[in-house]
Amino acid sequence: xxxxxxxxxxxxxxxxxxxxxxxxxxxxxxxxxxxxxxxxxxxxxxxxxxxxxxxxxxxxxxxxxxxxxxxxxxxxxxxxxxxxxxxxxxxxxxxxxxxxxxxxxxxxxxxxxxxxxxxxxxxxxxxxxxxxxxxxxxxxxxxxxxxxxxxxxxxxxxxxxxxxxxxxxxxxxxxxxxxxxxxxxxxxxxxxxxxxxxxxxxxxxxxxxxxxxxxxxxxxxxxxxxxxxxxxxxxxxxxxxxxxxxxxxxxxxxxxxxxxxxxxxxxxxxxxxxxxxxxxxxxxxxxxxxxxxxxxxxxxxxxxxxxxxxxxxxxxxxxxxxxxxxxxxxxxxxxxxxxxxxxxxxxxxxxxxxxxxxxxxxxxxxxxxxxxxxxxxxxxxxxxxxxxxxxxxxxxxxxxxxxxxxxxxxxxxxxxxxxxxxxxxxxxxxxxxxxxxxxxxxxxxxxxxxxxxxxxxxxxxxxxxxxxxxxxxxxxxxxxxxxxxxxxx
Amino acid sequence: xxxxxxxxxxxxxxxxxxxxxxxxxxxxxxxxxxxxxxxxxxxxxxxxxxxxxxxxxxxxxxxxxxxxxxxxxxxxxxxxxxxxxxxxxxxxxxxxxxxxxxxxxxxxxxxxxxxxxxxxxxxxxxxxxxxxxxxxxxxxxxxxxxxxxxxxxxxxxxxxxxxxxxxxxxxxxxxxxxxxxxxxxxxxxxxxxxxxxxxxxxxxxxxxxxxxxxxxxxxxxxxxxxxxxxxxxxxxxxxxxxxxxxxxxxxxxxxxxxxxxxxxx
Numbered sequence: 001x002x003x004x005x006x007x008x009x010x011x012x013x014x015x016x017x018x019x020x021x022x023x024x025x026x027x028x029x030x031x032x033x034x035x036x037x038x039x040x041x042x043x044x045x046x047x048x049x050x051x052x053x054x055x056x057x058x059x060x061x062x063x064x065x066x067x068x069x070x071x072x073x074x075x076x077x078x079x080x081x082x083x084x085x086x087x088x089x090x091x092x093x094x095x096x097x098x099x100x101x102x103x104x105x106x107x108x109x110x111x112x113x114x115x116x117x118x119x120x121x122x123x124x125x126x127x128x129x130x131x132x133x134x135x136x137x138x139x140x141x142x143x144x145x146x147x148x149x150x151x152x153x154x155x156x157x158x159x160x161x162x163x164x165x166x167x168x169x170x171x172x173x174x175x176x177x178x179x180x181x182x183x184x185x186x187x188x189x190x191x192x193x194x195x196x197x198x199x200x201x202x203x204x205x206x207x208x209x210x211x212x213x214x215x216x217x218x219x220x221x222x223x224x225x226x227x228x229x230x231x232x233x234x235x236x237x238x239x240x241x242x243x244x245x246x247x248x249x250x251x252x253x254x255x256x257x258x259x260x261x262x263x264x265x266x267x268x269x270x271x272x273x274x275x276x277x278x279x280x281x282x283x284x285x286x287x288x289x290x291x292x293x294x295x296x297x298x299x300x301x302x303x304x305x306x307x308x309x310x311x312x313x314x315x316x317x318x319x320x321x322x323x324x325x326x327x328x329x330x331x332x333x334x335x336x337x338x339x340x341x342x343x344x345x346x347x348x349x350x351x352x353x354x355x356x357x358x359x360x361x362x363x364x365x366x367x368x369x370x371x372x373x374x375x376x377x378x379x380x381x382x383x384x385x386x387x388x389x390x391x392x393x394x395x396x397x398x399x400x401x402x403x404x405x406x407x408x409x410x411x412x413x414x415x416x417x418x419x420x421x422x423x424x425x426x427x428x429x430x431x432x433x434x435x436x437x438x439x440x441x442x443x444x445x446x447x448x449x450x451x452x453x454x455x456x457x458x459x460x461x462x463x464x465x466x467x468x469x470x471x472x473x474x475x476x477x478x479x480x481x482x483x484x485x486x487x488x489x
Numbered sequence: 490x491x492x493x494x495x496x497x498x499x500x501x502x503x504x505x506x507x508x509x510x511x512x513x514x515x516x517x518x519x520x521x522x523x524x525x526x527x528x529x530x531x532x533x534x535x536x537x538x539x540x541x542x543x544x545x546x547x548x549x550x551x552x553x554x555x556x557x558x559x560x561x562x563x564x565x566x567x568x569x570x571x572x573x574x575x576x577x578x579x580x581x582x583x584x585x586x587x588x589x590x591x592x593x594x595x596x597x598x599x600x601x602x603x604x605x606x607x608x609x610x611x612x613x614x615x616x617x618x619x620x621x622x623x624x625x626x627x628x629x630x631x632x633x634x635x636x637x638x639x640x641x642x643x644x645x646x647x648x649x650x651x652x653x654x655x656x657x658x659x660x661x662x663x664x665x666x667x668x669x670x671x672x673x674x675x676x677x678x679x680x681x682x683x684x685x686x687x688x689x690x691x692x693x694x695x696x697x698x699x700x701x702x703x704x705x706x707x708x709x710x711x712x713x714x715x716x717x718x719x720x721x722x723x724x725x726x727x728x729x730x731x732x733x734x735x736x737x738x739x740x741x742x743x744x745x746x747x748x749x750x751x752x753x754x
Binding site: 133 | 630
């Protein structure tokens with residue numbers, strides 16, 4: 001199949017050139033380390049906010065760390081700091097290797113690195129200080145939104161221009177996904193962030209009410225669909241074949257997966273607004289397309305899984321491959337759960353409950369973070385020219401902590417979410433509501449504790465990964481300094 | 490390299506995979522459709538609380554039980570037709586109105602503290618939500634909300650109709666130390682709001698900005714220059730706590746809903 005050749009092409013082109021391509025990998029190394037650090041920070045803030053819900057005294061009466069201000073910091077840190085650094089590291093890594101070409105502009109890539117980290121610093125200051133636009137997952141003030149647009153476009157331009165000057169004949173499938181993410185996130189960010197400034201730190205959304213809600217959830221769901229899914233599917237289509245040493249199972253399936261997802265995912269946002277003041281057709285349309293999305297999503301998951309056919313035994317010894325495969329399992333699970341939750345009858349129960357939060361985390365921890373770690377470990381070995389991580393068994397420990405932590409988290413919130421939904425709608429024999437609202441709050445306590453424990457296990461795993469990566473890098477650097485191993489491009 | 494000339498899919502797909510610009514254009518088109526179909530109509534179809542240029546609300550027509558059209562002036566406060574001509578004269582039931590300065594300051598506190606992360610402001614048309622919170626929310630009720638604060642999670646109860654449900658004193662005690670009033674609550678203490686003064690400059694500037702909005706601006710006949718100039722005096726000496734309570738107490742009582750009327754069609 002064509003895709004086989006595309007994968008081999010990378011090595012073929014390299015081998016046939018008089019001088020092998022010398023890639024710009026230093027910026028990728030920095031993004032890789034940054035991603036490993038931000039993963040720990042972002043999930044740790046998550047554990048803190050989860051603890052605040054379980055034991056409210058932990059808000060400590062300090063305004064800057066109250067739940068309402070820290071929760072946006074958690075979401076922004078994991079999505080933009082961790083997720084962003086993973087996407088830039090893998091994006092720059094894959095585009096060079098699949099195009100057999102250095103980056104279009106190495107200088108611009110460093111601008112992306114510096115700019116993105118500056119944005120993260122701004123977010124860390126702005127959100128605890130309460131500078132919030134009041135729109136979920138897009139809380140950063142307008143001035144930071146402007147910075148995000150510029151830095152995002154610097155990445156997009158560099159990526160697309162590198163594709164344009166590639167040495168290979170076809171554009172590899174990972175780059176399709178990355179390009180669709182670049183375009184869609186640009187649309188989303190620009191349209192959703194439209195605001196009129198009130199001061200340097202605050203602005204008011206240009207849209208109001210119903211229209212603002214639709215724009216916001218068009219952004220909210222597609223930040224998941226393109227940033228956390230398309231971008232990470234690019235990772236899947238490169239790193240699963242690379243790590244398993246097998247070609248992608250089906251080229252045709254990847255074509256179907258790509259175009260169906262690119263066209264269809266955009267429609268799903270309105271399923272967040274079932275039974276609200278929006279016209280009913282918007283939610284119904286969103287739910288219908290959500291159901292249809294099961295097909296390409298599962299097609300893509302199968303495509304990744306079946307890539308391992310003939311190499312399943314590697315799962316016994318290859319811990320990195322375990323991350324990639326379990327990620328695909330979570331991808332398949334959450335892309336089934338999501339459409340189910342979008343249906344009106346299910347949504348009537350699940351909306352406003354912890355079930356939604358659990359669903360997001362089965363996607364974000366189980367799929368996004370797991371596939372990211374598979375790629376990070378793979379890249380660390382290649383980038384620093386080592387055959388093994390500092391400790392392979394710590395990779396395995398991390399794998400199990402990530403998996404178990406995620407499962408505990410998701411199960412806790414399934415139970416609490418469904419219980420909340422059922423308690424709120426329950427009537428007693430006299431036809432009055434059985435439970436007061438606060439009874440549902442106190443019923444949540446054990447599950448909030450359980451969720452915090454699951455998150456903590458995941459965070460400790462991330463800390464182990466950071467330790468392992470730092471030790472691997474410092475060992476490799478020490479060896480390189482003493483001249484034991486020749487430096488690799 | 491002859492293998493590279495072979496086409497494994499369709500001719501078109503093959504061309505797309507070979508040409509960066511074509512791939513870019515195809516993606517840019519494909520991802521644009523869904524948003525256009527779902528977002529753009531909401532600025533034009535009835536019942537989405539968009540103020541048409543002629544004040545017709547895009548042909549929105551709520552019908553009473555006898556089938557007669559309810560005047561939109563009963564849903565959205567119109568000082569020109571109402572007996573109450575200014576925001577200070579406005580009475581609950583007169584229809585949806587913009588926020589008064591102190592309430593707006595409170596809304597900015599609500600936004601700053603991330604209240605929307607635990608409290609929704611949108612009641613769905615279900616029996617249990619009606620019994621617990623009141624009449625379902627309709628589009629007009631958030632027409633001046635830049636940004637909307639419907640929320641997506643009820644860690645705490647919905648607040649869409651919390652206005653006048655409790656006394657100011659209850660709200661103050663609860664906001665200061667929630668567990669003094671509701672022992673099972675997981676809400677943070679907000680006693681420190683009592684010692685921070687409202688941000689007068691930002692509130693007044695927000696009023697000006699709200700009149701400049703491209704979509705659903707606050708009419709200048711309501712936020713008149715005189716009214717905006719007088720806002721600072723109304724905010725003088727007020728704390729963030731006063732503002733937040735004023736905002737909460739004004740939530741959800743703007744419209745006098747009639748029994749049996751379907752406001753969602």
